Amino acid sequence: MRVMPARRRFVEALVEDTRQVAGHPRSTTAVPVPASSRVKVSRWGAKNRPTVMDVTFAKTAPASPPLARGLLEKALDQVPNPYTESGGGWVFSTNSKTGQLRAEAVPAGDERLHQQCEIAYLRTKFTDWFRITPKQLADGIYDLQVTDWTTRDHPSEGPVPVPAAIQFVFGSHNVSAQDIRDGIERAGEAEYLRESEWVYTWTDGTLEINGVDPDSVEAKRKRSSRWIADLVAGQAKAARTKDSVTSPITGWQEEVHGVPWVPITFTADFGSGAFATGRNQRDVENVLDDALTASAAGLVWAYDWSIGATTVVEARAFPANHIAALRKIELKRLRSVVEQRFGGRRNDVDVEITTWEPNDDEAPIALPSQAQVRFGALDVSKPDTRDAFEQHYDEYGHRDPRPDRHCRVHYSAVRHQQRSSGTRIQGESLWHWRTAVRAARVGTSQCHNRT
Known part of the structure; x- marks a missing residue:
């Protein structure tokens, strides 16, 4: 009773x-x-x-x-x-x-006690990593589930269960920026490593985390992705860009051709107003080239820039003997030749290959057929300047290693101004310069190789 x-x-x-x-x-x-x-x-x-x-x-x-x-x-x-x-x-x-x-x-000794301790700890840590405020927490959109478990050896307790897969639901919490997601991932790894490599999958409102072998392809690809992200973010930070940067890997090397965790394509979005000039873009390319070439020998990277609402560069790797790689190397050489003599801190000089000589698949060679040189603010109306460019390009810019070919370079000059009506005045001639002056004094030289 x-x-x-x-x-x-x-x-x-x-x-x-x-x-x-x-x-x-x-x-x-x-x-x-x-x-x-x-x-x-x-x-x-x-x-x-x-x-x-x-x-x-x-x-x-x-x-x-x-x-x-x-x-x-x-x-x-x-x-x-x-x-x-x-x-x-x-x-x-x-x-x-x-x-x-x-x-x-x-x-x-019931393993669920250990599992519960892990879950309780993860709840507090995810709240910290996502910077969830008490008001946001009260909305009830967040949830954490451990969907798979594994074991590890504890120094005093022997084998104990630890998470092998985690699902975290964050709903409408704003973590769209790559730097925010990177910060969450790195904080988690710094404070919660359990002898596994964590691989992250972000979808709308949900984060899936899976523990994999650190020597697996998945783990190495994750580390490669993070290395690329750091490399690109470093360029954005140096330029003090205002927007968040993204740089997802869009393609990997196939195992039959090499190491499967080496990236071969990625897209870097620097946000609005970043790297709008050719010089700034070439500076970024040079840094990327040095780092990427050092990490994976035998590949040459080419870059395709597009300037719109945001500045985006598509990066693609080619084998060193591929025609695209040879053309990239030749273009970089020609740019160096012109910048060496006519470039300057205030003058954005650039070279663009508009057409190439036909390619021999058995013995590929990158030989420009037509090149266009933009002199920026440099005044090229003086005969001495024009002659200096032609002599410099003849000596260092033009080359054809094939013994049965003898080429000469023809030059034509174009200078133009913008009328108030929006139409463009353009004058050009072969072998000599004819100009239409404008305040910016922008000059263009077109160089043609003819056999």
């Missing part, structure tokens, strides 16, 4: 202890709320201690959001059960039908 009153008092005390975090309503004479309607113990053990109980919490309670459920679990952890003195504890689960939190007493 004394058992039932003792158990009833126990439940009433437990309701009072969890009232704040679970949002239990207070019982009044007008609206009585039985304690058993908030905490229902379905199984009792020794010393009148519960072994299984279901706790109902209000939808507006602090512990109602899935990511904040640990507040209620922490309160229930203080409740003694038949295994408390021997090192046991409580494991928790949510009833999908009723929404109640179920607590089940288990003895020491």
